[in-house]
Amino acid sequence: MPSSPHPIVINPDHFLQTESGRVWTPERSRIAWQQSYDALRTVISAASDDLRNWTVVIVCGLQGAGKSTWILKQPVRPGAVYFDAALPAARHRAPIIEIAQRANAQVEIVWIKVPLPVALARNSQRKDDEQVPETSIQSVADLFEEPTTAEGAATVHIIEA
Template sequence: MGIEQPARYVGSMLATKTINPDDFLETQDGRVWTPERNEEAWRLSYAALEIALECATTPMRVVVVCGIQGAGKSTWIASQPVSSSTIYFDAALPGIRHRAKVIAIAKQLGSAVEAVWINTPLDVAMERNSARTPDKRVPTQAIVAVATQFEEPTTAEGFDHVSIYGGGHDYQ
């Protein structure tokens, strides 16, 4: 039940071009969350981003897709055309301090970095969360905490561009 190593993860990530810390929590029995596993998942996510950018043969664009849990981030990413020059970083990332490391890695390695905020009402996100399988369901208090501390992403924090999609379903 160990956490997958970043180099191996990058190999499977290349097909989808998405890095999601939750993917490092997956086991044969489903997603297993502990504080220690979560910390390691984030470390491995940052490492996977660095590896993907360092191995890129063309200039890359990193798109940080943020919003509360259940907002529709992964669904939005799945609706995007596949591009060999885009990596999506899929995580709640509610505050400037949470997004800073992804921005720093992208900028350090010469990549453009954009933010996409899936701005979904809390009640919609909670309803979506309740429909998830038990191992992927996020505790209600965690969703409320992320919603409470969410700071709108801006270019002032280092993004080259910021897009906002309301409701988590109007992806045009």
């Protein structure tokens, strides 16, 4: 795969974008998640490198935690694919880990950990069509399970931002 000056990032929100901004409905969300899983499979299957050198980096945390910003600040890692989403519980991270493991790719989990008030404040600064309802962020905070290597990741990093 040719190198890029930008990291490879898969984010379900990207599949919700339209010409007039982000549009969310339950059905569009379901489709966006399926497209994200398909995109991950495609990136990994198109890899010409030895897949044992590939790493799927799951970047999780509250909406507004700074996941996307953190990813953009990382140096480009050849063979790394970042999956950027809230993913509050092990069951939410499991499909991504399964896809990676089927391809013999390594898995890392990065939890961007921020207090709920910080995430809410950052969310309020987003463009209107990209703001997440506060009740949704609160729900993710209530559901959040600290990621562990028992989920199938080689490493788990906690970034307090």
